[in-house]
Amino acid sequence: MAKEEALVINGLKKHFGHVKANDGIDLIVRAGTIHAIVGENGAGKSTLMKSLFGLHQPDSGEIYLWGEKVQFSSPLQALSHGIGMVHQHFMLVEALSVLENIILGAEPGKGILLSYKNSRKTVEEICKKYGLDLDLDAIVENVPVGIQQRLEIVKVLYRGARLIILDEPTAVLTPQEIDRMFEILREFKKDGCTVIFITHKLNEVMALADDVTVIRDGRTVGHWPISEVNEKILARQMVGRDVVLDLVKEDAQPAELVLQIQGLQTEQVNGDQKADGLSFNIRAGEILGIIGVAGNGQDALIEGILGLRKVEKGEILYLGEHINGVDTSHLRQKGVSCISADRLKTGLVREFNVRENAILGYHTGKEFVSNLLFQNKRIDHYANQIITEFQIKTPSLEAPITTLSGGNQQKLIIGRELHANPKLIIAVQPTRGVDIGAIEFIYQVLLECRRQNTAVLLVSNELEEVLSLSDRVAVLYQGRFMGCNTPDHLSKEEIGLMMAGVRPEGEGGSE
CATH class of the missing domain: 3.40.50.300 (P-loop containing nucleotide triphosphate hydrolases)
Incomplete structure (x- = not known):
């Protein structure tokens, strides 16, 4: 040797x-x-x-x-x-x-x-x-x-x-x-x-x-x-094939105001970092990216918007309507979808098969239930549509969800969440733990949502991902924004300093 x-x-x-x-x-x-x-x-x-x-x-x-x-x-x-x-x-x-x-x-x-x-x-x-x-x-x-x-x-x-x-x-x-x-x-x-x-x-x-x-x-x-x-x-x-990660992104054409948050402060849960006075807005047809080291209030912000955590102060407006404390199921009905950070903990049910997970969160809707009975043919047709459109590799609809790769599990969640044509998508760590081929696909899906006039809130720990996809970038530190600007007006060095709690001169703490 x-x-x-x-x-x-x-x-x-x-x-x-x-x-x-x-x-x-x-x-x-x-x-x-x-x-x-x-x-x-x-x-x-x-x-x-x-x-x-x-x-x-x-x-x-x-x-x-x-x-x-x-x-x-x-x-x-x-x-x-x-x-x-x-x-x-x-x-x-x-x-x-x-x-x-x-x-x-x-x-x-x-x-x-x-x-x-x-x-x-x-x-x-x-x-x-x-x-x-x-x-x-x-x-x-x-x-x-x-x-x-x-x-x-x-x-x-x-x-x-x-x-x-x-x-x-x-x-x-x-x-x-x-x-x-x-x-x-x-x-x-x-x-x-x-x-x-x-x-x-x-x-x-x-x-x-x-x-x-x-x-x-x-x-x-x-x-x-x-x-x-x-x-x-x-x-x-x-x-095993060519992968294109050089994104082609047209200039944003922001339209109506979809989400507006003013002075959001959430409760603290189990000693974690709460949201501490966050203000921002997102319009139709744009992507707002939030970057920060994990544990700086990302969970509190998302859970506050989705009605999963108590809001102590501030206002959340969706299409002009106050939604403080509105539960997640009602938000879904109003056109809010979420790609959660932990797919097997909060995005899927491990014990369910592909078909069951494909309708999760929408399973009580009239599309799938009639006279208190599931309409299996409709469910099968819907699930197969998602599998085809989002190129999901699965042996069958009956396959346990845990037999799919991480990338295919994530594609199923994204397909399910986009099925209802939402007006607001909250994408939290959308490419975590997936392969580079799935990353390429997910990026294209999010940009297509932007083209279709959907508002996208992207929360990610991946700096390159946030800079590539976002029209504006906000940096989160200890529950507050250290700055917000367009990617071409923020250097990686400036973002890194803000992620560590150092605010550059002239940067505001909200948007």
Whole structure:
């Protein structure tokens, strides 16, 4: 085994029943490089990394780590061999301090005699070496998500990791934090560390990686030096066809005022961030994009509009009518549709099949019910229309919804929500967890709604998505708007500062 190869995986297979999550994966990662792994949602990336990290046991195949054949039965074994993993959803104890989280499970000393002084010194040396600014005494629940991610990185470095796996590491970061993250990863590389970078953001792959591997349907499609590919080539390899993400967007032609919000303040639920005096409006034929780091009041805003959260102050007007406290079912009847952020939690019912989920929320309407009985032929015709129009891949209407891919589940929700020809669409994280082919389709659908004079409120954590689709962009921080303007009058740097709570001169807090 060549010395320059930190990791070699040959023919790795992992099946869950009839599902072939990994069906013969091959991977070569050169030591001291940043290696990107990309693929559609469900391609097998996470399963592969979990097999490497000891969370899954592969059914067959070989793993070589620095020339040594290995197979780990637990993450502890993987850590002892120099592998560290920073998960997309952080593994932190919020009630403990930063330092306590870093050393948790790797405490020095024995019993209650822990050498915190030596641990603190080691952690401080790591932070200084890589420029990772951390307040070691801060309680984790009080620090921003960007700092929490640095904490996770220091955790794996403290345990001596030489091969670091990062799963979607930029999902919760501002543009400035992403730039800083890339600087840190490049420093790791200079220091001889090897980084595996799992992402769906192809622009980040091109900016950071030395090599890239594409996985599709549980198999390795190919492996390239980054100098031999571009975003279009990678997208084609991921999907198996050409993908067009360069959007053609005509100038907006805003018409009547559809949604008007003045001084909206919601209640706080379970300690989350409430909406705190938000004002904005949306007209027919335009897309208003709201961007912000997750947890800055997005849920409160949407739930307040939809009647799912108590509004303490302010007014919500829809087509001139006050709708404060109006429940969701009545809003649907009035022409308000919502693509929810969590499709399997609030958009679909896991136990239902495709047909049942296709009418969810509209199932009491006269179109589907007569004399208290469901009109199955009408329901079948309607569901098949959605499947055809929105190119949904499903074996049948009776198929359990959980057997569909994330992209096809999302298409079903969108088809259902657009069926009633709404005047207002609230699209919350509409492309979360879907493949690049589905993203292309969803973008085109939202732009077509705009052309058809529908008002669209887009709430997303994806900056490129918001800038590409929106006619105006509002930046949300701690329940308030830090600024609102057209995309061509906002730089990514300005948006990043506002996402971190810094208001540029001249920017107002409402629209």
